[in-house]
Amino acid sequence: MELVYTNTVDDLVALQLYFFDHDRGLRRLQNLVSMVPAILILILLFLNSQKGGSSLLTLVGMGLAVALALSMRRIIRRRLERSARLSFAHGRGQRTLGKHHLELTEKGIIERTGNGEFAIAWSEITALAETETALFIFRGRGAGMVIPRERVLRGDAQAFAATVRAHTQSD
Numbered sequence: 001m002e003l004v005y006t007n008t009v010d011d012l013v014a015l016q017l018y019f020f021d022h023d024r025g026l027r028r029l030q031n032l033v034s035m036v037p038a039i040l041i042l043i044l045l046f047l048n049s050q051k052g053g054s055s056l057l058t059l060v061g062m063g064l065a066v067a068l069a070l071s072m073r074r075i076i077r078r079r080l081e082r083s084a085r086l087s088f089a090h091g092r093g094q095r096t097l098g099k100h101h102l103e104l105t106e107k108g109i110i111e112r113t114g115n116g117e118f119a120i121a122w123s124e125i126t127a128l129a130e131t132e133t134a135l136f137i138f139r140g141r142g143a144g145m146v147i148p149r150e151r152v153l154r155g156d157a158q159a160f161a162a163t164v165r166a167h168t169q170s171d
Helices: 009-022 024-050 055-089 157-168
Strands: 002-007 098-104 108-113 116-121 127-130 134-138 144-148 152-154
Touching: 002 144, 002 157, 009 024, 009 055, 009 134, 009 144, 024 055, 098 144, 098 157, 127 157, 134 157
Parallel strands: none
Antiparallel strands: 002 098, 002 152, 098 108, 108 116, 127 134, 134 144
């Protein structure tokens, strides 16, 4: 089975954002990072109130702490997206931009690009994720390939995903 598609910087950024949104370990870290500034503000407010500080300041500070905790993840995600776009636009991931020919074999996936031919054994594939817009084939934490459905030039992305899933037993 063969699949031919093209990748753009947007696709590589989508892979990074999918990982950011779905990796359990990273989610725990995001939650912790989101809470630290809020906890620091609350500690400062507590110390201020112990010294007879303004109750208005305490209420405003509590509101700020809650707003910061709720918005921190979005802020981090936007910074990640901006950083990934800059990085990919300036050379990172150049091997993954452009046209890709994927061929499924008994041993795994053969990927052919303008930069050469690469073999990926079935045992190297750690996960397959599907969205309405793309297939994500992961080869470890955060590393993998993205197949944008709208840029498939030849082949059936759904059948390709089903075959990969059958070989890797991914959920």
